[in-house]
Amino acid sequence: MVHLLGPEDRLLATIEGRFPSVDVHVRGNEVTLSGLPNDVARVEELISELIALVQGGHTIAPGDVTESIKIIADGEQRPSDVLGQNIVSSKGKAVRPKTAGQRDYVDAIDEYTIVFGLGPAGTGKTYLAMAKAVQALLRKEVSRIILTRPAVEAGERLGFLPGTLSDKIDPYLRPLYDALGDMLDPETVPKLLAAGTVEVAPLAYMRGRTLNEAFVILDEAQNTTPEQMKMFLTRLGFNSKMVITGDASQVDLGTGLSGLRVAQRVLGEVEDIHFSTLTSDDVVRHSLVGHIVDAYGDYDARQAAARHERDRAAEFAQRAEKRTGTGGPSGRNPRRGTSS
Structure with missing residues (x-):
């Protein structure tokens, strides 16, 4: 009951705020609902789904309650199925989809060889792709993870950054390092990088390679040119997966044509390639x-x-x-x- 109601009954307050016509009374391990029949039925279903999540070992946040309400209103899936999937666990924290759109995105990565994750900032495109890559590595479905992104400036010039070429490129790859550190033991990451099991490199380093038995993630794909996107996609080798993430509204190429937008037009009907679109409803930041x-x-x-x-x-x-x-x-x- 403590996990169901949340600290200081915050989750209960969230439920009461969304259903003002329903009175929720908690005594011991019993919850009594009263109010309009339709709303009472929805709250009853909501609490049953939240109980299923708690019994599955999940720590529920107010955002999970809000998303569960949306999922129940849609009527197509159960919140416990959507939010109850653990991709990978590390440091006592489980990485899992937190919206129906994110669950569809994760399922698409399992089903298709190449998946484009499209959507605005904060929708978990890169983070969930990283989690699936780590999961595949731990399950020995792939032998290495390759993370890449184009080194394109968002207002600043690369040449003005201090240090060597490696030092200049590192800030562009830092978000990938940060996500990787969240999902693996901090002591393990340097060893995997040194052994080549995990590789983080700018997109230009992909030319001329064939990537076999690898989980490859291209981040910030809206900043690729059409030629770069074609080059990257044709690196695909045997027993590999590719996830391409990007937001077409955040192109930093100036007047250049985005390779992500071209790919949407060219590859929309190609078999075993899937375009998964996330929206503001899938934002899991503030x-x-x-x-x-x-x-x-x-x-x-x-x-x-x-x-x-x-x-x-x-x-x-x-x-x-x-x-x-x-x-x-x-x-x-x-x-x-x-x-x-």
């Missing part, structure tokens, strides 16, 4: 991040609509100019003569 993502999405949509209207107005003006001809300042067609 709840404000989801609102920020939505606000920028609305802004981008308005800007696109405004550009479209300007283009239409310019096109209309060009057509009107062609129809009036070029017969001098009066705009009359010289073939029709002048009026007296």
Whole structure:
């Protein structure tokens, strides 16, 4: 009951806040519900699913309660099935999908050879891919993990960073090191890196290689060029998996064409390649991040609509100019003569 209600009954408060028409009374190991029948039935199902998660050894957070409510409302899956899957455990903490969208993404990685994880910041694209890579390595399904990303500046210039080339590139690969450190023993990571079992390298180092028996992750794929994306995908060897993660709204290539966007158009119908799209509903950082993502999405949509209207107005003006001809300042067609 303590795990179900949360410290200081925070989880219970979350339930009562989402269902104000239902009174929840807890006495000992019994929970009594009263209120509108439909809402009582939903809360009863919710509590049953939360009990199943607790019995499975999961520590429930308020976000799990909120996501469970969404899953029950959709009616397609059970929260205990979606949130109850442990990918890998380390330091007493389990890495698992926390939304229905994340669960679909994880299932796609199991099913397909190449998976594109698309979505905004904070949706767990890279973190969950890393967890699946570690899981595959521990199960001996692959013999190595290869993590890569393009070294493209987000406003700063690479040449102004201090140190050697390796020192300059390291900040771009640091998020991958951090995620890896969360899932493996800190003492194990240097040994795996030294042995080549885990390799973290910029995308340029992938050219000319064939990656067999490897779990390969390409992060920040929106910053690849079409040529780089093609080069990377054709590195795929036997008994390997590839996960490509990126957010098409965060391209740092300037005016260049994103290889991720081209891949979406070119590879959409190719067998054994899957595009998994995560949304602001799958953001598992601070709840404000989801609102920020939505606000920028609305802004981008308005800007696109405004550009479209300007283009239409310019096109209309060009057509009107062609129809009036070029017969001098009066705009009359010289073939029709002048009026007296």
